[in-house]
Amino acid sequence: MRTQVGIVGAGPAGLMLSHLLHLRGIDSVVIECRSRDHIERRVRAGVLEQGSVDLLHAAGLGDRLSREGARHEGIELRFAGAAYRVPMTELTGRAITVYGQQEVVKDLVAARIASGGRIVFEVDDVSLHGLDSEAPLIRFRHDGREVELHCDFVAGCDGSHGVSRSSVPEGVLTTYERGYPFAWLGVLAAAPPAVEELVYAHHERGFALYSLRSPEISRLYLQVDPAEDLDRWPDERIWSELRTRLETVPGWTVNTGPILEKSITPMRSLVVEPMRWQRLFLAGDAVHIVPPTGAKGMNLALADVALLGAAFADWYAHGRTELLDDYSPTALRRVWRAQHFSWWMTSMLHRLDGHDPYEARLQLSTLRYLATSRSYATSLAENYVGLPDV
Template sequence: MKTQVCIIGAGPAGLLLGHLLRAEGIDCVVLERRTPDYVLSRIRAGVLETITVDLMERLGLDARMKAEGLWHDGFNLADGERLIRIDMADLVGSRVMVYGQTEITRDLMDACDERGLEVIYGTEDVTLHEVEGEAPHVTYTKDGSEHRIDCRFIAGCDGFHGPSRKAVPATVGKEYERVYPFGWLGILADVPPCNHELIYANHERGFALASMRSETRSRYYVDVPLTDKVEEWSDDRLWDELAIRLGPDAAANITRGPALEKSIAPLRSYVFAPMRHGSLLLCGDSAHIVPPTGAKGLNLAASDVHYAAAALTGYFKANDNDAVAAYSDTALARVWKSERFSWTLTKLMHRFPEDGPFERAMQVAELDYIANSRAAQTTIAENYVGLPV
């Protein structure tokens, strides 16, 4: 098979890139190791920045998102005594959309046949070849048969554990990583949220987050040691802990219910550079991971895709290689700013095992400063809604 762009990974990044390229008349094929049902079963973030909403609007795939998503003008930081509301609409004139990543993926999947985007599921042993040159190819097996795709570019949208990043020689790539000493224990339940906006809470017992997927489905988190097991946390124990950490006002509005899904996600900050090597462009989790504090993961993938789609479109439609050559530097400039914000918010809202009285006093002082400074709140709001692309 021959195509112009071979995309590895049919998560939201890969599908979004595929649709953007097909809208410009560029041939592409998407390879995915898992089944569609498995891809849709992955529970991920649900806060969309302007860039992600804009890309769905540009593709004309925003109808369900606009009908079912929830616009949020603000969010809250809790310091144990008060809610500090960050009014994004007032501070920076923008807002975010609450709409689950699973729903974004479903919308992109459902449009594939109509838009002529070919996605091949169930591909195994995906291997990238000759990425340094101008004629790379990808091999894979499916149903016991070997296949080959020749292309001009490969887009690695296959996540942290995929093969794309591994195709960059160790002598070329550099990794930056911070592994955090806790994970987020999350519960998804069909109950109304305790607040109409998100609450990030810093409590003496640890961090908590109250969020939602809709007006009838809630997503809550607490941080736990990496040694904890999901089996150790009954639904009742988790609801009790959430009520304590979120504070009495939020606790009074918590509706309890059985878990639809419960899991512990480890936290890390990770960046791989460069994000382009020869004819290979990396997008999303294949190149970077952020802690979920600040909801940047999916949105960073969307901004990568925005840059990659523009670069590839310029190459194929105007014989312009400059944007492709600049892709890594362009994408990484925004990645590092988002990493900084996620890291800063994580440090502010979590109790680290190595922290002592001084570090705790700094958290208290910072939260008090934010509560009383419009300038500080504006900085947080600007980063939360998403920096310009």
């Protein structure tokens, strides 16, 4: 096989990059180890920044997003028995849209197939070769056959456990990482949301988040120990703990219903620099991971490939390398801003290791400052809806 840009990974980053390249007349092939059904059903992030929404519309992918996405102009913080709304649109002129990552993936897959794009699902034994030459090569197996994909560039969009990052020679990359002493127990429930906007709750028993996916489906999270066993969390216990942490405002109750899915996700922060080596360009979770508190993961991936698509287009149209050379430092400025914001939100809202009463008082002081300072609330809002340029 031959293409211009070989893309490893059919998540939001890889699929969006392939679509953006198509719009510029650049050929690409996407390879993915999982099935189409798997990636379209996998429940992940659900909050799109204003810039991500604008990118999807500009790429011709906004029809279903406009019909089914829920625009939110604020979020609610609950702490110390009170609630405070951060009016994001009033403070910034921008908003977020709740639209699941799997829905973005569905839209992208459909668009690529409709335009004749090549996505090869269920591949294995993927390996990258010649990344430091002008003729990179991706080898993989598909349907029992050995396949070679020749290309000009390789885009590694295959997450933190993929082959792309590990294909860079030892000593080239620097990893910055932080682990957190807690995880999220996430549930998808067939229960009409009892809120119109996301609710972030600080509680002495631990953090909780009330989100939503549709008028009939709620998405909820509880802070738990990373070693927690899901079998110890029957539905009744989950609903009881959600009520304890969320029903802190008089007259308000959690809507319950059958739990459709449940999982435990450890939390960590990770950045790998640089995001390029020779003809390999890394994007999305392959080079950065954030705790989900700040809702930045999918948005960072989309921002990465928006830069990368423009850089490839400039190279193919004019032979210029400036945007390719600037890709990593430019992307990393946004990545580190999102890292700090996600760390700050996480540290402010979660019960920290050791239950230090001093730390708990600092958290409450920060939350009260947010509730009383328009400037501080504006800083949160600017970061949450997404900064246009960083």
